[in-house]
Structures are given as structure tokens and as C-alpha cells.
Amino acid sequence: xxxxxxxxxxxxxxxxxxxxxxxxxxxxxxxxxxxxxxxxxxxxxxxxxxxxxxxxxxxxxxxxxxxxxxxxxxxxxxxxxxxxxxxxxxxxxxxxxxxxxxxxxxxxxxxxxxxxxxxxxxxxxxxxxxxxxxxxxxxxxxxxxxxxxx
Amino acid sequence: xxxxxxxxxxxxxxxxxxxxxxxxxxxxxxxxxxxxxxxxxxxxxxxxxxxxxxxxxxxxxxxxxxxxxxxxxxxxxxxxxxxxxxxxxxxxxxxxxxxxxxxxxxxxxxxxxxxxxxxxxxxxxxxxxxxxxxxxxxxxxxxxxxxxxxxxxxxxxxxxxxxxxxxxxxxxxxxxxxxxxxxxxxxxxxxxxxxxxxxxxxxxxxxxxxxxxxxxxxxxxxxxxxxxxxxxxxxxxxxxxxxxxxxxxxxxxxxxxxxxxxxxxxxxxxxxxxxxxxxxxxxxxxxxxxxxxxxxxxxxxxxxxxxxxxxxxxxxxxxxxxxxxxxxxxxxxxxxxxxxxxxxxxxxxxxxxxxxxxxxxxxxxxxxxxxxxxxxxxxxxxxxxxxxxxxxxxxxxxxxxxxxxxxxxxxxxxxxxxxxxxxxxxxxxxxxxxxxxxxxxxxxxxxxxxxxxxxxxxxxxxxxxxxxxxxxxxxxx
Numbered sequence: 001x002x003x004x005x006x007x008x009x010x011x012x013x014x015x016x017x018x019x020x021x022x023x024x025x026x027x028x029x030x031x032x033x034x035x036x037x038x039x040x041x042x043x044x045x046x047x048x049x050x051x052x053x054x055x056x057x058x059x060x061x062x063x064x065x066x067x068x069x070x071x072x073x074x075x076x077x078x079x080x081x082x083x084x085x086x087x088x089x090x091x092x093x094x095x096x097x098x099x100x101x102x103x104x105x106x107x108x109x110x111x112x113x114x115x116x117x118x119x120x121x122x123x124x125x126x127x128x129x130x131x132x133x134x135x136x137x138x139x140x141x142x143x144x145x146x147x148x149x150x
Numbered sequence: 151x152x153x154x155x156x157x158x159x160x161x162x163x164x165x166x167x168x169x170x171x172x173x174x175x176x177x178x179x180x181x182x183x184x185x186x187x188x189x190x191x192x193x194x195x196x197x198x199x200x201x202x203x204x205x206x207x208x209x210x211x212x213x214x215x216x217x218x219x220x221x222x223x224x225x226x227x228x229x230x231x232x233x234x235x236x237x238x239x240x241x242x243x244x245x246x247x248x249x250x251x252x253x254x255x256x257x258x259x260x261x262x263x264x265x266x267x268x269x270x271x272x273x274x275x276x277x278x279x280x281x282x283x284x285x286x287x288x289x290x291x292x293x294x295x296x297x298x299x300x301x302x303x304x305x306x307x308x309x310x311x312x313x314x315x316x317x318x319x320x321x322x323x324x325x326x327x328x329x330x331x332x333x334x335x336x337x338x339x340x341x342x343x344x345x346x347x348x349x350x351x352x353x354x355x356x357x358x359x360x361x362x363x364x365x366x367x368x369x370x371x372x373x374x375x376x377x378x379x380x381x382x383x384x385x386x387x388x389x390x391x392x393x394x395x396x397x398x399x400x401x402x403x404x405x406x407x408x409x410x411x412x413x414x415x416x417x418x419x420x421x422x423x424x425x426x427x428x429x430x431x432x433x434x435x436x437x438x439x440x441x442x443x444x445x446x447x448x449x450x451x452x453x454x455x456x457x458x459x460x461x462x463x464x465x466x467x468x469x470x471x472x473x474x475x476x477x478x479x480x481x482x483x484x485x486x487x488x489x490x491x492x493x494x495x496x497x498x499x500x501x502x503x504x505x506x507x508x509x510x511x512x513x514x515x516x517x518x519x520x521x522x523x524x525x526x527x528x529x530x531x532x533x534x535x536x537x538x539x540x541x542x543x544x545x546x547x548x549x550x551x552x553x554x555x556x557x558x559x560x561x562x563x564x565x566x567x568x569x570x571x572x573x574x575x576x577x578x579x580x581x582x583x584x585x586x587x588x589x590x591x592x593x594x595x596x597x598x599x600x601x602x603x604x605x606x607x608x609x610x611x612x613x614x615x616x617x618x619x620x621x622x623x624x625x626x627x
Contacts, residue, residue, distance in 0.1 A: 030580050033420035033446050044432040105415035133419035137426050
């Protein structure tokens with residue numbers, strides 16, 4: 001059995017423990033299970049996690065605090081809700097510096113959400129990263145750490 | 151033997167008239183005689199002649215005037231002047247007046263027949279030309295009519311890039327009316343289309359290709375081809391095709407496929423996410439947490455299975471592979487059976503199921519599986535979106551040849567905004583109240599389709615926090 005994952009869990013925890021304050025992650029996703037799963041996992045890995053199941057709920061919660069990073073779903077109420085959400089976050093000077101990782105099940109092959117994978121569109125939307133669901137957990141942590149380090 | 155043309159002999163000398171008649175009748179020509187200009191015109195009005203032999207010098211209306219009359223009113227008639235004024239000047243003069251030939255008096259029967267035969271050949275040419283012109287005119291008229299009634303837009307440009315023809319369809323597509331001084335710029339064609347036109351006119355020998363361009367609400371297809379007269383290129387023809395419906399269908403299809411892919415991936419992503427978390431071992435000391443994740447994975451897996459089943463059903467239905475057996479069914483019995491099916495689930499969710507029917511019989515002619523699709527979906531929704539200790543009432547009523555079924559719940563209800571896309575494929579209302587409720591987003595879209603196929607109607611009314619009522623109206627058997 002692969003023990004690398006387990007090792008990394010411990011190394012992650014060790015590293016997180018050394019932090020003076022736990023990094024705050026905000027997850028916005030309309031899939032309750034994805035939200036619950038990622039919250040449980042990330043909390044286990046030493047992050048403080050806040051969740052929202054809609055763009056509106058996410059924006060409302062962001063009025064109260066500034067996370068260190070945001071994970072947002074693309075297709076929520078509408079197929080581009082995630083983009084609109086990101087745009088609103090980045091347009092808010094208070095939140096503009098918060099990196100956003102977008103997670104989506106939308107298939108890029110179909111051209112329907114083509115713009116999500118288009119470099120120019122991504123820059124305009126100011127989405128820092130786009131990951132295709134299901135995102136392997138270690139990749140997720142890796143990407144989060146990469147953006148937090150910047 | 152070929153048909154002899156009809157001849158009119160116009161001469162004031164009886165001897166001349168009779169002499170010519172004898173000669174001509176011997177050759178089989180039907181001949182009429184006129185002794186002066188007036189009677190000649192009377193005869194010309196009454197019947198058509200292939201040849202007129204006209205004496206120039208007559209009292210009253212003379213030969214020149216008769217010739218002019220013939221040229222103006224009897225185009226198919228060849229005129230030969232018969233006169234003693236046998237000078238070159240006179241010959242030129244009569245030809246100038248529209249006569250074909252000149253016969254000098256005195257003449258032998260042979261002279262006459264030679265001139266007549268020449269005139270007959272001329273008449274045949276004239277008749278052909280007349281026929282040709284008539285045909286050409288009607289041909290042009292036909293082409294014009296064809297072009298004007300075409301479903302495709304047609305624009306013809308000359309070498310100076312000026313539109314010289316535009317049919318009503320093209321006018322409609324581009325919102326421009328044709329006039330003689332219309333310029334190409336006024337058609338506001340896209341740079342690509344203009345480039346295609348230039349390609350045709352510039353003679354680069356490019357093979358024509360179709361271009362798709364948005365034009366307001368429409369999607370148009372443009373095809374530029376050379377306008378040839380014989381081998382010579384004299385302009386360009388632009389054919390415009392309205393492909394809006396086709397384009398919309400393509401869009402709709404790719405949207406549907408993208409939605410399907412998304413909806414299939416979402417539950418799998420959630421399940422794999424749980425599995426991956428469990429596999430990290432981070433919750434090995436918290437079995438209740440693992441149990442919860444497994445429980446949710448099971449629910450999502452089942453929902454995924456439902457979705458695949460619905461999709462396959464939808465696909466079969468669309469491909470016309472669903473066989474229907476229409477039978478006279480008693481809707482009251484069908485609904486009782488369906489409610490019974492949901493009894494256990496309703497009890498678990500603490501929902502009270504009721505059937506209200508004031509009449510005894512509600513017969514419909516339908517396929518049983520269609521009725522299941524419609525009402526099982528509606529009843530299932532009525533339970534899922536209800537609240538604890540809520541009610542689900544199925545109400546039956548009959549009127550004017552229809553049977554009406556209301557499926558009414560006391561659930562969370564919907565706002566007008568929520569209901570806008572209610573019957574769209576994969577549409578699910580997403581808010582904290584609905585977030586834990588599994589569904590494919592295909593149920594109501596299917597209900598809508600099937601109801602329409604059963605020649606029925608579906609409507610909905612709802613009040614947030616109070617509940618929702620779906621009404622299905624079907625023709626009474």
C-alpha cells in the first residue's frame with residue numbers, strides 16, 4: 001500500500017502546527033458533499049475552513065472576514081456563476097489580493113466552458129488557477145500551499 | 151407539305167390583283183384581295199397574314215401608309231412593295247418605311263414567286279424571332295419569379311461591386327430595400343463576406359466556401375459564386391441561407407452534452423472526494439465520520455444511477471424507440487397504485503398522502519408507462535420537497551372532455567424567479583433548503599415532454615414556504 005499519502009498528512013500537519021495562525025480557506029460550492037468532504041479534509045490538514053453553498057452566501061460571508069485563499073466552483077446556480085463570483089471578489093479592494101482556485105466538473109473538451117481554460121479569459125476573470133474535479137487531495141493541498149507562499 | 155403562309159394582295163388594279171392571286175393560289179398560298187388601303191387595313195385587322203404584297207400608288211391610303219400600319223400593328227407580316235416606280239431611290243425609300251423587298255412592275259409570275267419565296271423565308275425568320283422573344287420574356291419572368299420566391303437570399307453584384315439584383319428574401323435578411331443606386335457598403339456585410347466577394351471578383355480562382363455570420367437574431371450562411379455570361383465573368387452572386395434553426399439546435403445539443411457531462415461528473419467527484427479522504431487514513435480513528443461519508447457516497451451513487459437511467463430513457467424516447475400501448479385507463483386506479491408505491495417513503499419522511507376524487511370515473515386513453523413517468527415524478531417531488539408532517543394531495547376532477555389531476559404539496563414552494571426555468575433539462579433550484587435533496591434535474595423536463603406527447607397540458611403554481619401544485623390536464627377517453 002502506498003504510504004506516501006499518509007506521510008504527507010503528517011508532514012503537512014507538522015508544518016501547519018508551526019504556523020502562528022491557521023490559514024483560512026473559504027470554499028464555495030453548491031455540492032454539499034464536496035463541501036463537506038473538502039472541509040473535513042482541509043480541517044484535518046490544519047486549515048481553518050469556512051463554507052458557502054452559493055455565490056450569494058459566499059459573498060455575504062466574505063463581508064465579515066478575509067480568507068487567505070478561496071476555492072470556488074464554476075457551475076453553481078448558473079453555468080458561469082463561479083466566474084461572476086470571482087469577478088465580484090476581485091473587484092472588492094479588500095479581497096482583491098486573495099488568490100482564487102476554481103474547481104469545476106465542466107468538461108473543457110466541449111467548448112461550453114471553453115473560456116474557463118482560455119488564458120485571456122482567465123486573466124480577465126482574475127482566476128488564479130483552474131482545477132478539474134475531482135481534484136486529487138494532494139494536488140489541492142499542493143496548489144493551496146503554492147498560492148499561500150506567494 | 152409545310153403550311154403555306156397567308157398572303158394579302160393590295161392593289162387598285164383588278165388585273166394585277168387577279169394575276170397575282172392565280173399565280174399564288176397555284177402554289178398553294180391562301181390569298182385575300184384588297185382594292186385599296188382602307189379595305190386592306192380592315193382585312194389586316196380581321197386576320198393575320200404572313201405576307202402583304204402592297205401596291206405603292208393607290209387612291210386614298212397609299213402603299214407607304216399601309217406599310218407603316220403593318221409595321222406598327224402586324225409585326226409578323228412581311229411587306230413586299232409592288233410598284234412601277236422601279237428606281238433605286240424608290241426601293242431605298244420603301245425599305246426605309248419598313249418593307250422587306252420590292253417588286254417592279256411589270257413582272258412575270260416567276261419574278262413574283264421568287265420574291266414571294268424570299269419573303270416567306272424572311273417571314274419564317276421573323277416568326278422564329280417573335281417566338282424566341284416571347285419565350286425569352288416569359289423565361290425572364292419565370293427566373294425573376296423563381297428568384298423572388300426563393301427561400302434563399304440572392305444578391306447579384308456587377309464588376310463595379312454595385313448590387314444589381316436583390317430578392318425579397320435577401321432584403322429581409324439584411325434589412326435593406328433594393329434601389330438602383332444602392333451601394334455594397336449599405337448592405338453592411340462582414341469583412342469576411344466582403345473578402346469572399348472580392349475573391350470571386352478578383353478571379354483568384356478560389357473555390358467558393360460558405361461563411362457563417364450572425365445577423366441580428368439570425369445566423370446566416372453566405373456563399374459567393376462568380377456570375378458568368380458564357381465564359382466571361384461579369385459579377386458575383388451571393389447566396390444567403392438562414393441556418394438559425396440548425397445553429398440553435400447545434401448550440402442546444404452541445405449545451406445539453408456539456409450539461410450531461412457536468413451532471414455525471416459532479417456526483418462522481420463528490421464520491422471520489424469522500425473515498426480519497428477516507429483513504430488518507432486521517433479519519434481512521436473516527437469511524438462515525440467514515441460511516442457518514444460512505445452513507446453520502448451511497449446516496450450520490452444512487453442518484454448517479456438514476457440520472458443515467460433517466461438519460462437512457464430520454465435518449466430512447468427521442469430516438470422513437472419507446473413503444474407505446476395506448477389503452478383506456480382509469481386514472482383513479484392508476485394514481486391509487488402510484489400513491490401506494492410511495493407509501494413507505496412518505497411514512498419515512500412523515501408525509502401524509504391523500505387522494506381526492508369527487509367523481510367515480512376518470513378514463514384516459516394513454517400508455518401506462520407514460521402515466522407513471524408523469525405522476526410518479528410529480529408525487530416523488532411532492533414528497534422530496536415537502537416538510538415534516540406535511541401533506542401531499544392528489545386531486546382528480548373532470549370537465550369538458552378533460553381530466554385534471556392536481557398534485558399539491560405543503561412543501562418549501564418556489565419563487566417566481568425559481569420557476570422561470572423549471573422545465574429545463576438539468577435545472578435544479580439551488581438554495582439551502584434544497585441542497586440535501588438528490589435529483590437529476592430531468593424529472594420535470596421529462597414530465598413536460600411526456601405530458602405534451604399525451605396531448606395534455608402541464609402547469610404549476612407555487613408559493614414560497616406554502617407549497618406547490620402541479621396540474622396535468624389530459625383528454626378524457
